[in-house]
Amino acid sequence: MTTLEPAPTTTASALTGRIRDAILRGDLAPNQRLIEADLSESYGATRAAVRTALGTLAGEGLIERLPNRGARVRALTVDEAIEIIEVRIGLESLCARKTAERLTAAQADALRALRDEIIDAVAAGDLIEYSRLNQEMDRLLREDSGHATATALLERLRAQTARHQFRLAFHPGRAAQSAPEHIAIIDAVLAQDADAAEAATRAHLEGIAALLRALD
Structure with a gap:
């Protein structure tokens, strides 16, 4: 210890x-x-x-x-992690939609800055920083959504699957694949396109579930 x-x-x-x-x-x-x-x-x-x-x-x-x-x-199995991600799909898609619908100028500025940092981290091959920025993006979208119930549920669910997702962040080629997915979510929110934000979030999380299945 x-x-x-x-x-x-x-x-x-x-x-x-x-x-x-x-x-x-x-x-x-x-x-x-x-x-x-x-x-x-x-x-x-x-x-x-x-x-x-x-x-x-x-x-x-x-x-x-x-x-x-x-x-x-607790040792969370891959099957349990996938089930949690499937639940998160609905909640995180909702948060992305809500954030796009109610985005403020200050929130938009924070997301633009984060977008640039994500691009820089991937270009530099800094996977630890990239993983941290992903968590920061998720946090901003939860909090900016203004949906207290979804936020509370997601904070608990994300904690349970964090170890699995941290492992995925270092899987060869994963950053090159996931970074455009994160950028697509941010761009949809910045455009205040709620449908696109929801769809991009769903596609990203479905990809995580599929990769977990493949690696199991």
């Missing part, structure tokens, strides 16, 4: 975020046991904060409780 600098004032909320990030990065591996005493020492948090954080992450589907054996990082 990765040991971090002690932070005795770590709150349950902050601890939840740090453990979540460790799971998504792969620092905490699928099926790895999560022992309260170890987490408390590693993160400089109280046992009560650890229990609260583990309960929150269990609710998000990132960890699972084991009867009389504590908790462990």
Whole structure:
């Protein structure tokens, strides 16, 4: 387990975020046991904060409780990841549509800047930055949609499939294929073409599901 600098004032909320990030990065591996005493020492948090954080992450589907054996990082199967992506298709398509319909000038400026950064990251072969920018694009489209229910559901679903999608980001040739798909989504939103934004989002996510099936 990765040991971090002690932070005795770590709150349950902050601890939840740090453990979540460790799971998504792969620092905490699928099926790895999560022992309260170890987490408390590693993160400089109280046992009560650890229990609260583990309960929150269990609710998000990132960890699972084991009867009389504590908790462990949940290992999401490819079939489960594909099912989640199929659900996300409807929600993310809705968010793209809503964002296109209600786009403000400030939101458009942020998307244009992000579009340029995506192009630069792919040209430079910086896959880590490209992966980060993809997540940023998804976040902007969720938040700019103004659809609170879809946003809340997506934040939970995306966390569960993040490890699989991070792996896909480094698949040979994936960036060259997915970058134009992301640009198409952004361009449709900037044109305030709700139908095109919805269709581009659906096509992109269907491609992710198909690649997961092929790689399984």
